[in-house]
Amino acid sequence: MKDDVRWKVGEVARIARVTIRTLHHYDEIGLLRPSHRAKGEYRLYGRADLERLQQIRLYRDLGLPLEEIRAVLDDPDFDRVDALRRHRARLEEKRDETDRLIKTLDRMMQGDETMTAEDLFDGFDQEAMEREAGERWGDSPAWKTSQQRKQRYSKELTGAIQAEHEQLLRDFADCMAAGHGPDSAEARALAERARLHIDRWWYPLSKEAHVQLAQLYVCDPRFEKTYETVAEGLARYVVDAVTANAAA
Template identity: 35%
Template sequence: MRAKEVADLVGISVRTLHHYDEIGLLVPDEVTEAGYRVYSDENLEMLQQILFFRELDFPLKKIKEMINSPSFDREEALELHRKMLLEKRRRIDQMLQTIDQTIQYVKGEIDMSNKEKFAGFDFSHNPYEQEARERWGDQAVDESKKRIGNMTKDDQKEMSKEWDDIYKKLAALRHHSPASQQAQEAIKEWYDFLNNMGNYSLEAFKGLGQMYVDDERFTKNIDQYGEGLARFMRDAMAVYVDKNKL
């Protein structure tokens, strides 16, 4: 499809498509000799993804950073978009209810407390926005992939063995307190291991631990070493971060 056809289909301007191309956000798969941009089905799928992010007020620079990240997963992004839109709908429904009550209050039909007058107003960030930024904008992931890609097969084999050994050690400790000395020594090995591959801050490490529980794919893989390991690691990672932030 040419730019004009895409613009008419989607409801955006041709100039917007040109701008996306110019900044490298959405580059059409083909440009004719006459200079017409031609968009493929894959381009349209990416445009849909971009517009979902735009609907949720992400800046173009951040969208480009996320969708170009090696860790970006389209299906995962759509699930996250859905969560964010549900949160947005919840806030809008609450705001509409507050408006309806305020109309009744202005008419003298009901009383409203000060708290009720401001129900629905929330100027904090959508909690899922931060998750998206951390998941697809995290340079630690990119650095890890790059370092692994530069390893020899023997190095990768050694790394896999070290990973496996740490998980087995943690699995054997999962019925202990996450704050125990043994658990904290083992979780420090995991923190050091991750930082040998990438650059994980303490907060990123804690967020990763929470993801082990929130994302069922992580939970399923980790719990292969022992049921409840993902939750144990999350708690141990949180304790480690809180202790080392002091």
């Protein structure tokens, strides 16, 4: 396909299964600017525009706000192939969640009386993607607890807690580098250490909640960046270890 093919807004809307208004909006906010304009100010999109739109849709489907999507895509460090790889991983998780949800519905249809309240919602994901633990959980008991505890800690203790957390990350990286799988006893022990760390210093954290928290690491690219700076693939590794620990 030739690189100089251009599509008008209606064609793009149809191809990408979005509305024309959406494309107008994305242009307005600078998220997706058409690379060309025809006479009469018609928007004309090129191949690269479509590929950017694909990335936008992927992130948006994950629940990221548009402004954040823009920040991510405009980041000089943005690696398109890496992003696709991470999206792929997340899609596989969503597929697994769908499987679980199907099983939940099957049990409902069979009139399974043993289902607990939690069973009713097995397979449903957390409502909106948690963007920043602090920012997003601002009104949650967990955050309030952690803030209140934090206020009681001296600077020295806070520093020690931070150091302990960083040590945990390095231990995870070492464990990964040593070739232990995320579901190995070693990795799971580290995941449990991580959970207890949070539980002790910040707020009560069940294994289940730990899984949900850990999933931040692959949902929000900037959040994940913290982990990937320590070691490549660490975020994914930690999530898997935490998940394995919760399943044990």
